[in-house]
Amino acid sequence: MKPYNTLLAKTTLSFIVGILLQPYIHISLLCCILLIFITYSLVGFCHLLAFKTAQWSIPFGIGLIFLFILLGIANKTLKDPLQSTHHYANQNDSTTHTYLFSIQEKLKPSAYQHKFIAQLHQKDSTPINGKVLLSINKDSSQTIPAIGRWYYVRTTIAALPFSKNPYQFDYGTYLKKKQIYGQFFINGDQLLKAAQSTENSRVVALRFRESVINSLKKQPFSNEQLAIIQALLLGQRQDIDTEMSNQYASAGMMHILAVSGLHVGILLLLLRFMTRPISIKKWRWIRSGMIIGLLWCFACITGLSPSVLRAVTMFSFLELGSCLGGKRRTHDALLFSAFILLVIDPSLLYQVGFQLSYLAVIAILWLQPWLSGFYRPKNYILDKLWGIITVSIAAQVGVLPLSLFYFHQFPGLFLISNIVVLPFLGILLSLGILVVSLSYFGILPNLIALGYGKIIDALNYFIGWVASKENFVIDHIAVSFNSMLLWYLVIITFFYLLKKYQYKRLLFFLTTLTLMLSIHIYQKTHREASHLTIFHKNKETLMGLYSPDTLIVYTDDLAADYKKDSRIEAYQNNFNLDTIYQRDMPNYFSLQHKKILVIDSLGVYKIKDIKPTYILLRQSPDIHLERLISLYPNTIIIADGSNYKSDISRWKTTCLELKIPFHSTYEKGFFRIQ
Template sequence: MRFLNVALIKLCLVFLLGIFIGFYAEFSSGSIIVILCTALLLFIFAFIRATKGIFQDIFFGITAYLVFFCIGLATVHLQEPKNQPSHYIQNAENANFGNIIKVRITERLKDGFYTEKYLAEASEVYQITSEEEKVTSKKLIGKILINISKDSADFNLKIGDELLIPAALEDINQPLNPHQFNYRNYMRNLGVLRQINLSKPQIKLLKDENWQFKALAEKWRNKSISKLGSYSFQSEEMAIIQALILGNRREISTETYENYAAAGAVHILAVSGLHVGIILLILNWLLRPVEFLPKGKYLKMAIIVLLLWAFAFIAGLSPSVIRAVTMFSFLAIGMQLKRKTSAVNTLFMSLLVLLLINPYYIFQVGFQLSYLAVFAIVTIQPKIYNIYTPRYKIPDYFWKILSVSIAAQIGVLPLSLYYFHQFPGLFFVTNLVLLPFIGLILGLGILIIFLALLNVLPDFLANFYGSCIAIMNRFVDLVAAQEAFVLTDISFSAFITVLAYLMIVAGIMLIYKLNFRNLSFFLIAVIFLQSGLIFENYHYRQSEAVVFHKSRGTVLGFRSNENLTLFTSEDVNPANELFLKNYEVATKANTINAEKIRNIYNFSEEKLLVVDSAAAYKIPGFKPDILLLTNSPKINLDRLVQETNLKQIIADGSNYRSYVERWKKTAENKEIPFHYTGEKGAFISSAKRK
């Protein structure tokens, strides 16, 4: 690839390695300082030695890599809450009853079934001394997840609002079933370690005026939504417009979102690199006359970057928009200056800057997908395009779109399979039809918002734009309806994802330079991927029994290789339980049978007794080793233990909590292991059912 700065890319990769190790390894502040200072001194010495030409060796390069590695470590160390003295996890005493935390709303999340969800940044804690009724304040930092019950959340919090809330912070719940989505890890990757559940009476909304830049952006976005709401857009049309232009996906229905995902067009619903890239191309074309002015290239570059950030402001300055605009601001600067540099260099530079600002971006799905898609487009697309050269402009235009779509799909495919477990087989059809018009839809949408804010938007133009959105929705629905082309429930682990990207990188190196080394690297990567798939198939070809956690229900599963047999209580429909679908996908299992739960099960060397609300446990000649309690049976557990020789007691989510606490104390007194699925998650045993 022309003008590719390999050294820059290697330095960025070493920096990334430092970030990953910083997240997963423990380093004290003192050790980080010593390591970083030592690396800097070695680098300075190597630089002086290299400039004087005393020695010609690789010492200078090694010290440069070491410095970037240490910068990655230090970046994570500074951002980690455990290393910030004012963070709330370092001030556990502030969670005492009577203390109050002052927070500022920073982001509105997608609502839950019963709660509105917000992210907030703590600023102060007010400590109340009950004896003297004295109030003292102390600086406090850290992001908090705030859940407000919907029946009391009628005051519609906005970005920038300051609140006083109780300092009763709780851990974010972990998944209670195997292979279930881990919301705690997801929040941790956003820098959020605690949550609080509130109702309206517990919240004091401060009336202070807030002029934060992000709050102003959110205010303008809400004003834009309000103005658009006065026109005759249908609900789904309005939801798509908000997502497409304003970066607000909260109003999109689940059905619409799933249809876009099945059609391979879900990237359209999030303001990301696609949107910003198209806007960049439009601005670059519209502002071409500026180049003829004195210093026109520099003026054009400044105008484009300014307008890109103006679009980010209109879209509410959400994290995904900020990331995309930052990335394409670098690309815009490179385009206008026309320096002899590769787009890959610019891409890695923007990656370096963003991760220096917030290393947590590396774990966020949108960040990963955006950079992988752009990287694949700038590296793979030219090679795909050169396979066929159309003679006429129209076929050439569509061939460019198709080659871009294929390249982007190659770049994000392993990660998409890992996160979403499906592949839209008709993605190329969707992109061939929609991408030629997406620039027009984006440009017209921005114009419509601007005219609506000025109260001069003609009804015919609003109706026309609504019709365009409706046609796009109908086309997506039509593609999504071709279910035979949507491959779902694809099992793809993190380990296989890494191996797949290793093979993709090796393939890119091979197509750019066909030599023995690159061919060997590619073949080795293929062998590693095949070996990983074989290993995982062998790993999951085993038997296990699982007592799943189900609130107000009982689900018991027995898996033998790829076959899964379920036993459930009458109020449970296995087909409707998402946690069972996640388990099947992850373990590559298929449910071959679903039956009503019985009272007795035999394991290889152990016997399981299920005691439900009927409280029937006296079975002649049957001495259970494991006891499963369901539906809150009224039994004397102490007597049952005396009559049997139990090795394990299990209580699932169908029991009253008060009963569970009583059983837990009995088990502790009898020194019998007790497992409550509502606390410890599903109970998993490798024993095989007979």
């Protein structure tokens, strides 16, 4: 018998394919529903014939797959907020209006702004809907909005930011996947509190979490301890600084700072252990009901965040599958939970947390029992230690290609980190829930608080020690989307071959391996051509001259370590570069018969016998642009982020009048010269 329901697996995967295809298939919802009705009728007809003749089972299977692809497309279209005529993105209005909105979620603040997700309700007196990113300046008179409260503000809806440098994380695209298509930039004193407020389970949970955090701030925890406690138990990573976050990432333990599948899974094991006395058959439904109820109580404590809701839903189905009995039931429950979550919110499919959680659990269910069978320790402690090792290896195998695709690094000491930390994570969570509960009711003894703080310090010290072994952290790994998919094919075929040797499995593995190696060799031998990139950086000029395997960074500040600059790191990650040099900024470039003249604040540009193809203006040079253009008429003018915006605006107007191409990195992002 197969370890999973084949029909459920095929329909779930088909549904996922439909969600992925929806942005590329321009079909109306009405037309899609009509196709669903026709396909459903044909599938039902084939199903009736399949009872009489086995050959009709193939058309039935194909029709069922097509039906669920259509259902995925229809569901994604139905849940698309842009389908509403009242959505602000469909009105294309950039003028100032009075907006009524409610606060849905508090985000991690930036250096200068508090950030929230707001739901629009009204524009002037007209109903409107849609989510926006709300940014409130910190240096204004502070009116920090509360979750669930409604406010008025008079402003404009600005466009989302876009990545102004190559290969960097595109925050605007990320927000669009979360169904946010615009943003507000305001001062706190612009807000006017409305009489309305939103009261639902999530708002109540978020307010409860805020009250828990406020109670913890009254305890004798240091800032670092409090930041880790909030992340570990309440899913709040806003107060963790960049250095600590990087340490946890380098140690391969970033997942313990995000309350999601790992925490809920450990909590599930703890609850199963605690309810073992009522695990007899006639009490199993009561036991599972208690466990699922307590899991959802934990979700409420963490504010019902999307990652926790996803994890609790997944493990609730897993607990139901376990209660029904058999390994197959557990696999089916996992597939069904993914299907239900995607029916509710198709955009979950694009979230990294959703992808990592399900791949890790799938790999654990598929690989861990097989790995643990290689060694059966008789000692209890060794048996538990071996279980942690096999779970860690299985989970890491499951998420490795995806992690490399998103994060471009591999923590070589992840196994040591997991062996040391995971056995105590259950204790950390149990004590943490006790500390949070006692703190909320104001009866937490100082001795317990100080002791728990010391445990957090020991955890941070160990993570810092592992992260300091930089030679074991392999970074700047370039993995494309196609390469990631091929890696998963190789991994799946490899382990299928190891589990049971068959000639067909060997042939399939060798085929996928050959294909992956061929693509890797092709990518190595067909590197991108040499080019010069003028990056966008506020108040500075930064350029990179790329040639295969090498990047020369041109800057005014040679003392600065530009290897840690996010723009340069993005280049390293994309091209897997190890060799980077820094050079002083020249006034003249020659790249493959193309001449680049650089004019800085000194305004010197009269160089004999040159005909520049491009002219870079930087540091707001005091020049007469018309005179410059008359001297070099066949050129393209580029202005980077080191210039004043007022100068750029003036230069742009001049270039438009003279019909000279003009590129501002403020408006259009980086400029590349091949």
